[in-house]
Amino acid sequence: MSYRALISHLIGLSAYIWLNSCVPPPSQPEIPGTDISAASKTVEPEMDEDVVPTIIEIVEPEISVEIVPVVNTSVDRSQITFVLPAELNAQHLRFIDKSLREISDKSVKHILADSVQDDSLSVLIAQTIFNDLLTNIPNYEFLSATASGDSLFINYRLNKTFIDHIIKPYLDTYAHPAQKPISPLFTSHHNPPAIESVAELTLLLPCEDSSVPTQALLLPNAPRNYRSGTHRGVDFYVNWGTPVRAVSGGIVIRADHHFEEVQPDFRVQLLAQAKQLGHTPADVFEHVLVGQSVYIDHGFDLVPGYRAVSIYAHLSHINGEIKPGVTVSAGQMIGLSGNSGTKDSTLGTRKGAHLHWELILQDKGGEYYLGQGWAMNELSNLLLRIFSK
Numbered sequence: 001m002s003y004r005a006l007i008s009h010l011i012g013l014s015a016y017i018w019l020n021s022c023v024p025p026p027s028q029p030e031i032p033g034t035d036i037s038a039a040s041k042t043v044e045p046e047m048d049e050d051v052v053p054t055i056i057e058i059v060e061p062e063i064s065v066e067i068v069p070v071v072n073t074s075v076d077r078s079q080i081t082f083v084l085p086a087e088l089n090a091q092h093l094r095f096i097d098k099s100l101r102e103i104s105d106k107s108v109k110h111i112l113a114d115s116v117q118d119d120s121l122s123v124l125i126a127q128t129i130f131n132d133l134l135t136n137i138p139n140y141e142f143l144s145a146t147a148s149g150d151s152l153f154i155n156y157r158l159n160k161t162f163i164d165h166i167i168k169p170y171l172d173t174y175a176h177p178a179q180k181p182i183s184p185l186f187t188s189h190h191n192p193p194a195i196e197s198v199a200e201l202t203l204l205l206p207c208e209d210s211s212v213p214t215q216a217l218l219l220p221n222a223p224r225n226y227r228s229g230t231h232r233g234v235d236f237y238v239n240w241g242t243p244v245r246a247v248s249g250g251i252v253i254r255a256d257h258h259f260e261e262v263q264p265d266f267r268v269q270l271l272a273q274a275k276q277l278g279h280t281p282a283d284v285f286e287h288v289l290v291g292q293s294v295y296i297d298h299g300f301d302l303v304p305g306y307r308a309v310s311i312y313a314h315l316s317h318i319n320g321e322i323k324p325g326v327t328v329s330a331g332q333m334i335g336l337s338g339n340s341g342t343k344d345s346t347l348g349t350r351k352g353a354h355l356h357w358e359l360i361l362q363d364k365g366g367e368y369y370l371g372q373g374w375a376m377n378e379l380s381n382l383l384l385r386i387f388s389k
Ligand SMILES: [Zn+2]
Pocket: 231, 233, 234, 235, 355, 356, 357
């Protein structure tokens, strides 16, 4: 049941209970566990000669509105019970609405925390889920409402179908990439290269004194919600202006010597289109998001059966001799790190400088990236081995 439907249901329910409690009709329909009229009944104190007369307070319906709304959640979060005054008002409905949102958020995060081991990634996946889905996550469904005395008990239960069909696919995609193929940036008919394909692969670190990050957020397969895409590379957080070198020998196929940053609004507009598409279009990625870049073609020697191309993105400078068609050797300096292509760069700042590096692998079936489909717990170790040269 949607919130809108639920709220109109509750308004109806509230009106029904209100009418019943104010004007108890002679032929009042029986609701199980309901004794709505009790609250408004006038109780005559019995005058017993041996007992000091006690005054029994008559509880008027308007006083029962003062019942503080309570929400009880079961330990496993599968059940929620709201205890509210029998006479609901708009404030109570807002309380239900607000509480459901909060519990839903916590509940999704709880599910994510159990499934996603890396904190940085679980936060990002949660954001992705919240941003991609409607703000009203139908995480709990209305189960029943029972009136008892002055109180109304409204029960909700966890919507398992929603979790299984909507949230779980996200988890499979981002938290367990090995279990489910990720939708590729480009057309692909085959599965990404198996780990065995890169068993012999060794590369130089693109920045000499850097190290392979361990945070899943900075590694391949991490969600990139701002562009409705998936991170294909490794983010090396190095200072602005850190020398960048070729990870292996090859031929330069792209070098943006005359790079000009785009206007902030234009970048925002492109990202909005990516959002509409549900993925990052290749042109937006290639021409705007990577910023000032160098691409190096390593031919078919680096990874058997695949053409390998390394990408060095967000640069602030490219060395003059690095031009398409020029052969570079492993470790040859190609430029300096920066933040081109990022939001900060469009705003004219040097914030968030890092080197985005990725290795594209192509075969007859399509195009993949190094690390695609690898389980998160393997990624760091595999990259550490590859960059142990
Ligand atoms: Zn990156």
